[in-house]
Amino acid sequence: MPMPSPCRVALVTCLELPEVDDDQAPLLAALHNAGLSAQVLAWETAAPADADLWILRSPWNYHLHHTQFLSWLDSVAAAGQLCNPASIVRWNSDKAYLVELAEQGLPVAPTVLLPQGSAPDVHALVTARGWTRWVLKPSISLGSFMTERFTLDQVLQAQEFADTALAGRAMLLQPYLSAVEDYGERSLVCIGGQVCHAVRKSPRFSGGHEAVTPVAIADDERALAERVLQTVAKLPCAPPIPLLYARVDTVRGEDGKPLLMELELVEPSLFLLAHPASLQRLVQEVALRAQRWSGRPVR
Ligand SMILES: Nc1ncnc2c1ncn2[C@@H]1O[C@H](COP(=O)(O)OP(=O)(O)O)[C@@H](O)[C@H]1O
Numbered sequence: 624m625p626m627p628s629p630c631r632v633a634l635v636t637c638l639e640l641p642e643v644d645d646d647q648a649p650l651l652a653a654l655h656n657a658g659l660s661a662q663v664l665a666w667e668t669a670a671p672a673d674a675d676l677w678i679l680r681s682p683w684n685y686h687l688h689h690t691q692f693l694s695w696l697d698s699v700a701a702a703g704q705l706c707n708p709a710s711i712v713r714w715n716s717d718k719a720y721l722v723e724l725a726e727q728g729l730p731v732a733p734t735v736l737l738p739q740g741s742a743p744d745v746h747a748l749v750t751a752r753g754w755t756r757w758v759l760k761p762s763i764s765l766g767s768f769m770t771e772r773f774t775l776d777q778v779l780q781a782q783e784f785a786d787t788a789l790a791g792r793a794m795l796l797q798p799y800l801s802a803v804e805d806y807g808e809r810s811l812v813c814i815g816g817q818v819c820h821a822v823r824k825s826p827r828f829s830g831g832h833e834a835v836t837p838v839a840i841a842d843d844e845r846a847l848a849e850r851v852l853q854t855v856a857k858l859p860c861a862p863p864i865p866l867l868y869a870r871v872d873t874v875r876g877e878d879g880k881p882l883l884m885e886l887e888l889v890e891p892s893l894f895l896l897a898h899p900a901s902l903q904r905l906v907q908e909v910a911l912r913a914q915r916w917s918g919r920p921v922r
């Protein structure tokens with residue numbers, strides 16, 4: 624009998640990366656060291672037959688091609704295994720999920736969803752909520768694309784920005800959470816359902832860069848991340864096994880309690896270079912899925 628062929632793992636990127644994916648080289652090397660067949664493929668040119676297990680890593684242009692990206696996910700998921708699975712990625716690729724999670728009782732950064740084509744009165748919306756500083760950002764977005772902050776004396780600019788942006792996409796309106804400046808946004812990286820490590824990210828708006836520092840995980844942030852993962856696991860679109868990866872981005876609100884700013888289940892940077900234990904854990908989880916998927920030897 625011929626030997627079965629090995630499970631082929633693809634790390635999914637895009638043709639033109641807007642910035643370097645620091646996770647890519649260490650992850651690829653660690654997968655190879657673990658005896659896995661792995662390569663980096665761009666979603667725009669990869670065909671379903673090119674791999675068996677697809678790990679979304681840096682398709683960092685999907686917000687510009689959302690419909691095509693979701694169709695591509697469905698096509699590879701139909702022929703192979705996609706991590707994270709297409710149904711949860713579809714749900715998570717639009718930050719409207721924040722409103723849904725808030726409705727389920729999770730502490731979420733206050734979020735008003737402004738539908739595409741709507742004509743909201745920004746001044747009325749922010750004053751009704753007592754917000755003197757706020758952020759406007761696309762509902763489908765990444766890398767701080769079209770993400771701008773405003774103060775009350777910039778209300779005309781904010782209205783103009785909202786009107787222009789809303790012609791082409793749905794937007795979110797949130798109060799500016801000033802804790803991003805000092806304590807910082809804290810990203811909790813979760814692998815295989817476990818909270819593994821955390822980083823502090825510097826504030827980042829359109830065109831800016833992000834500085835990242837490793838930090839200890841505060842108890843209340845860990846509790847929030849675990850609660851978010853538990854809530855997500857109960858969604859109808861959630862897979863039956865823990866998500867391969869998740870990143871729970873938190874910011875402290877005015878009362879000092881952590882709020883969910885973003886839950887990243889599509890293509891989060893996982894900051895693996897500074898966290899070798901997390902890298903090894905990710906490789907183990909990938910190997911497990913490769914074995915389960917194919918029932919074939921991992922080589
Ligand atoms: N409500 C907010 N208050 C303060 N800073 C914000 C707020 N929303 C976004 N930002 C800044 O913009 C960045 C990008 O926004 P985010 O919601 O994380 O979307 P994405 O990372 O997908 O672009 C955040 O990391 C943070 O620095």
Ligand SMILES: [Mg+2]
Nearest residue numbers: 766767872885
């Ligand atoms: Mg973010």
